[in-house]
Structure formats: structure tokens, C-alpha cells
Amino acid sequence: MLTNKHLKYESQKIGMNYFRVAIVLFGAQLLFGLVCAIQYLWPGFLFETLDFNIARILHINALVVWMLFAMLGSVYYLLPDEAGRDVVGAGLGKLGFWVLTAAVTVVVLVYLFIQIGPGKESTIWFINEGREYIEAPRWADIGIVAIVLIFYYNVFFTYIKGRQTGILTVLVADLLALAGLYLAGVFFTDNISMDQFWWWWVIHLWVEATWEVFVGALAAYGLIKILGAKREIVEMWLWIEVLLLFGSGILGLGHHYFWIGTPEYWWEIGALFSSLEPVPLVAMFVHVLYDWGKEQGHKEAVEGEGAHAVSNSPAMAWIALNAFGNFLGAGIWGFFHTLPQVNIYTHGTQFTAAHGHLAFFGAYATILIAMMYLGVQGAYGIKKMTMTFKSKMAIGLITFGVIGMTVALTIAGYEQVLVERAELGAGWDAYFIAQNLTWMKQAMGWRLVMGVITFIGFVYLLWDLVTIGEVEEAKEANELQSAVA
Amino acid sequence: MSNKSASVWTSIRFWRRSAAWVTATAVVLLMWLTFDTVKQISMGSDEDLKKGIRKRIPAPTVINYHIDYKFSKKRGHEVPVIGQKEPFFGKEWSPKEAAALLHKGKLTFQAKACIDCHTALGNGAYYAPDLTKAWLDPKWNNGTMTAMIGKKTKEEAMAEFLMHPDKYPTHGRMMPNLHITKDEAIALVAFLKHMSSIDTNGFPRNFSINAKRLKGGTNAH
Numbered sequence A: 001m002l003t004n005k006h007l008k009y010e011s012q013k014i015g016m017n018y019f020r021v022a023i024v025l026f027g028a029q030l031l032f033g034l035v036c037a038i039q040y041l042w043p044g045f046l047f048e049t050l051d052f053n054i055a056r057i058l059h060i061n062a063l064v065v066w067m068l069f070a071m072l073g074s075v076y077y078l079l080p081d082e083a084g085r086d087v088v089g090a091g092l093g094k095l096g097f098w099v100l101t102a103a104v105t106v107v108v109l110v111y112l113f114i115q116i117g118p119g120k121e122s123t124i125w126f127i128n129e130g131r132e133y134i135e136a137p138r139w140a141d142i143g144i145v146a147i148v149l150i151f152y153y154n155v156f157f158t159y160i161k162g163r164q165t166g167i168l169t170v171l172v173a174d175l176l177a178l179a180g181l182y183l184a185g186v187f188f189t190d191n192i193s194m195d196q197f198w199w200w201w202v203i204h205l206w207v208e209a210t211w212e213v214f215v216g217a218l219a220a221y222g223l224i225k226i227l228g229a230k231r232e233i234v235e236m237w238l239w240i241e242v243l244l245l246f247g248s249g250i251l252g253l254g255h256h257y258f259w260i261g262t263p264e265y266w267w268e269i270g271a272l273f274s275s276l277e278p279v280p281l282v283a284m285f286v287h288v289l290y291d292w293g294k295e296q297g298h299k300e301a302v303e304g305e306g307a308h309a310v311s312n313s314p315a316m317a318w319i320a321l322n323a324f325g326n327f328l329g330a331g332i333w334g335f336f337h338t339l340p341q342v343n344i345y346t347h348g349t350q351f352t353a354a355h356g357h358l359a360f361f362g363a364y365a366t367i368l369i370a371m372m373y374l375g376v377q378g379a380y381g382i383k384k385m386t387m388t389f390k391s392k393m394a395i396g397l398i399t400f401g402v403i404g405m406t407v408a409l410t411i412a413g414y415e416q417v418l419v420e421r422a423e424l425g426a427g428w429d430a431y432f433i434a435q436n437l438t439w440m441k442q443a444m445g446w447r448l449v450m451g452v453i454t455f456i457g458f459v460y461l462l463w464d465l466v467t468i469g470e471v472e473e474a475k476e477a478n479e480l481q482s483a484v485a
Numbered sequence B: 001m002s003n004k005s006a007s008v009w010t011s012i013r014f015w016r017r018s019a020a021w022v023t024a025t026a027v028v029l030l031m032w033l034t035f036d037t038v039k040q041i042s043m044g045s046d047e048d049l050k051k052g053i054r055k056r057i058p059a060p061t062v063i064n065y066h067i068d069y070k071f072s073k074k075r076g077h078e079v080p081v082i083g084q085k086e087p088f089f090g091k092e093w094s095p096k097e098a099a100a101l102l103h104k105g106k107l108t109f110q111a112k113a114c115i116d117c118h119t120a121l122g123n124g125a126y127y128a129p130d131l132t133k134a135w136l137d138p139k140w141n142n143g144t145m146t147a148m149i150g151k152k153t154k155e156e157a158m159a160e161f162l163m164h165p166d167k168y169p170t171h172g173r174m175m176p177n178l179h180i181t182k183d184e185a186i187a188l189v190a191f192l193k194h195m196s197s198i199d200t201n202g203f204p205r206n207f208s209i210n211a212k213r214l215k216g217g218t219n220a221h
Helices: A010-041 A051-084 A088-111 A121-126 A138-161 A166-183 A192-227 A231-256 A265-275 A278-303 A313-336 A338-347 A349-380 A387-421 A428-434 A440-485 B011-038 B046-051 B058-066 B097-111 B146-151 B154-163 B180-195 B205-216
Strands: B066-074 B077-085
Touching: A010 A051, A010 A088, A010 A338, A010 A349, A051 A088, A051 A138, A051 A166, A051 A192, A051 A349, A088 A138, A121 A138, A121 B097, A138 A166, A166 A192, A166 A231, A192 A231, A192 A278, A192 A313, A192 A349, A192 B011, A231 A265, A231 A278, A231 B011, A265 A278, A265 A313, A265 A338, A265 B011, A278 A313, A278 B154, A313 A349, A313 A387, A338 A387, A349 A387, A349 A440, A387 A428, A387 A440, A428 B205, B046 B058, B058 B097, B058 B180, B066 B180, B066 B205, B097 B180, B146 B154, B154 B180
Parallel strands: none
Antiparallel strands: B066 B077
16 A cells, blocks of 8 residues: 555556545544444543544544545546546646645644634634534635546546546546535525535435445446456446436435425435335345356356456455445445334434444445555556455454444434334433433443444554555565466 | 447447436436425515414524424324414514524534534434424423523523533533533524424424423333
8 A cells, every 4th residue: 555666657646645545534533433432331531622522523524534535546546547548637636635635634633623613604614614524614615626626627638538438427427416516515504404405415415326326436447457347238237327326316315304394295205216225236236246256157167166257356355345235234224214204213313323334334435445455456566466364354343343333323223213202202301311221321332342343453454455565466476486487 | 238239228328328317307306396495495584473474494583482392183293383472581582683693593503513412403413312392392391401500481591501511410421511602502592492493394203292291200210
């Protein structure tokens, strides 16, 4: 992860820079998540030093930002491969990277040390916007828009001047929507319903529409790169996925409009379209496994048993995990509570947290980690990258940890829904009765344990990303030497 | 798989076009629904309140009225009911004053990152109670908190609590002192009162069970 020595294109070097910052921010996300998990059990922990709201801002903002960094990194990395040429504005791209990294550093330092401000416009502009996931102050919003414009300029003109593959066509269209949607989150209103209405345009239309299509494009690239899958098949699947994802996800937005002051017709629209949202995720799962099996079978038929179609097994493992995790976390855990008849009880409970953890991990973290492994392979010029012990520990512990957290939070969610909402009918008193039950505390205890396991897995992941390149490079050199001898 | 495919089902061109059409249709439908929803969730006016016209999100001057949350047989769930006028912090607020107060309240709500512990309209973090109907919460209504804080009215007690939550701990998990000034606290209470008047299609459900339960004193811890 620390070298670019075999990378021919400037674009890929920029991509690697984004990956490096992303993995650090991923670590920060987990650390602040642990702080929050500890505070659920021992509310006095860091009380009035790093309160829950600040720790959570850091937890969820680090999540969004590391994913955006890794997404930008992935696009810069795959761009020359797809377009068949280097990025048009490498200098501009580098500048954008450094400005964005500096801006993120300032935002994080302000969150940590200034935290909150007085109830004035200046707080919204310079400290904290106080809107979940997009808390970054207004100056940073404007900065992000400027950097994204540079990025989009680079992608668009590289695409126009280079090879216009199906994967790039999807990405060029998707990134425009993704960037444009951010603008729906950059304004202030006194009307909390209007606020949340547009806020969901950013959050939902990112994570349940444009980000999912982005993942489809990355998986398509990964399958071609890792398995040598046939481009025509992969790209045809990609268009089917776009159809299903946008066809269900855009109006699936309705499932956030059940209870925020918006009209009742969203009950039916939200229920119908969000029930369809798991369908493309099944399609993606089938597609990845189908291609894997097909290419492996083909390879064995040609080269005999023992031959492997996979040229990067850690990346392939994470992509396969993505296919399954996306379906399970976003699809199944999302469908659990998407119908209004259920959602009236589950809305705003730990159920949502359970879904959030598994969905963000399964749908996004996994494939972005796969892209980082592809980056390492390219940077060290490795032909066939295999898993090390550390790769296996990383994938095993992180997956076990996240699923464990999800199960614990689901149990906490059930308890909260049944006791606080169904039995006691919501409100302050009902909330605290449910929070103080042993069932909730046990679940939160397990969540912390599983969070620690996830973090240990992360340490292995970081260690592996830093060292696997040299290990595998040396292994290939040895094999080559012994073959020559 | 190529453009001259044997079957339409394996034609990239067919799927690309279908994807474009389906996406475009979904976007057009969303736009159309958005126009209608935005109209319905725009704040009502002071005139509407005076004439008794119900808007999903009433004008800021709703803080001058008594607000309740009652079961509607017609709709099958509880709905906010705006009643007679009642003083808010001992006075009636003009439309201009009420709007300025709500503005400050919403700004403070964001500036203190309330939503990263609480939920509002059910969205936010799950570390602290939902604030959607906090103004109507029986814990404040039947005097428990109000008596503990030693204020005459609910709004004064809420404002005092917001300014010094550390002085009135109720549970091990307590609210930190966010250095909220008196003006900000009054504005926040106005924001909460306004939010309680929003028609949330019955969320949170069975909120009034809570009121009955606490009055009767059964089922409490």
C-alpha cells in the first residue's frame, strides 16, 4: 500500500493516495464507534469531554468520508484501465486530493476540539451543521462541491477522449447524479419536515440508489480484472442492475416519508418500491457467483484441476462477501422494517442501527476494501495475489464482528420495539424503561464485544494492506527464480 | 451479447435502453410527487390557525395555542389537535416574533447537534428519547419534571432543564451541559412545541397510552 512503483498512470497514483487516507479514516470510524458503544454501557465515559453526540458525529462522518475517499480512489484507479489512457488533468486531480484531505483534517479537528457552537448561522457555517451524516459545516460543503467538480471534470473528459466502455458510461452518469444530489443537503430551513424531506434526497438517493449503482460498476470492473470475465456479459448484467436498482431505489425513497409530516400516499409508494429493492441485490449476488463459477470451470477445463481463475484472491473474497453482504444487510435487514405497518414501531429504534451497520459494511465497505487490494496488486506489479494469514484474519474477524454487532443490535431493537413502542407507547419514560432492561444491556454488551473483534480485524486488515504487496512480490520473484533454475 | 443479438434478452442495447427508460420514469414520478409533497409540507400561515384550517406543518404562531394529541377514528391513529390559545412564556407571540423564535430554535437544535443523541420525527441517534412529541410528554404534563425543577409552567421547566441538565439528572445516561443560553433554551422549547403540532401520520403510535399509564401509576418502574 505504501508504494506506487509499478503504476504506469498518474490517475492510479492519485487513486492510491485516496485509498491511503480512506483506510486511516476507516480506523477512526471504528475507534469512535467503540467510544459510543462504551457510552451505552457506562454513560460516564468521557462525559462532557467527548459526549455521545460528538463521538457519533465522528463515527458516522468518518464512515461517509472514508467511503467517499475510497470511491474517488477506485474511480481514479480504474479510469486508465477502462478508458485506455491516463486521466486528462493529473495535476488538478492531485491538487484536489490534497485540498480535500486538508479540508477533512480541519473539519475533524473542529469536531474534536470545538464540537458545538451557539445557536447562530456562524455555527452552521464554521463548526457543525447538525444534520445527521452531513454535519460538515457549510464552508466544507462548498469545498466538497468544488473538489467534486474537479473530479467530475477529470472523469468526464477522460471518458470522452478515451475508450467509452459500458462500465464508464454507467459511472459517468451515476457520478453526475451522486454529486448533484449533495446540493439537496446544502441549505437551511426552519421547517423540520422540509429539512428532513430534502435531507433524505441526499442520504437515501446516495446509499439506496447512486452508491448501489456505483458498487455494481465496481463489481463489474473487479470481475473483469480478477477473473477475466467476458466484458459483454458483465456489462449486460450491469445495465440490468442499473434498471432494477434505479427502478426500485428512486421511488423506494418513499419509505423515509411515512412519519416526517409528509402525506399518507407515501405509505403505499414507499412500501411497494422498497419491497422491490432487494431484487437487484439478489441479481448482483447471482451474477458474481455465476461469473466466478463459470470462469473457474473454464480455467479447469483448459488447464486441468488445480488451476485458479482468480488473479487476486483477497479482492475476490471481499467482492463475494460484498455480493452476499449487500443482499443480507441492505436487502433482508432493510426489508425487515420497511413496511409502514412494521415501521411505525421500528422507526427510530436500534433496529435501524442494526440495518445500518450490516448494510454499510456489506454493500460498501467490502467492495471498497476489494478495490484497495486491487490497488496493492497493481502497485507491486503482482500477477497472482493470494491470501496471507493476515488477509484471512482480517476478513474473518471483521465479518464475524459486524454480523455479531448486527445480531446484538437487532435483539436490542426487538426489545425496544416491543417494550418501549408496543407495550408502553413511546415517550420519555417508556424510552428509559426499555433502555434500562437487562435485555437491552446484554445486547449492548455483546455489541461492544463484537465491536472490539471488528477493530482487531481492522488491525489485521491495515497490517495486511501495508505488507501483502512485498510478501507476494517476493513470493512471485522466488517462484520465477526456482522456475528458471 | 453484441448489438446484433440472437435474442432481445441478451442484447446490451435493449437493457441499456430499458435502464434509461425505467430510470427516467422513476425520476419523473418522483419529481411530480415532490411538487405535491413540498406544497403539503410548507408551513401554514397565522391566518390558517385563526380560521382553524389544519395544515400538516402549522405556522410558527402555533406556539400560542394549546396542543394535544388525540385518537382520530377517521384516520385510525392519533393526530395533533390545536386547541384554545394559551400563553407561551407568559405572552402571546406575534407572527414575526414567533417566526424569529422558531428560526433560532432550529438553528440551536442544529448547532448543539441534538440529533446525534436524540431522534426528531424518528430520525437521528438512539441514545436519548425521541423529541417528536416531547412537548406533549406526560413526564412534563403531569408535573413530575416540572415539580422537580420547581417551575410553574412546563415551558419554563423545559427551558431550565435545557440550560442545566446536569442539575436535574433522571437516569445514569444524562444530558451533558451544552452551554445553552436562556434565549436559546426558550427558542428550543418553541421548536419542540412547534414540532409536536406536526401531523406525523400517527407516529409515535399509542403515545397516549403513555399518558394514561403514568396518571394511573401502574406499570411504572
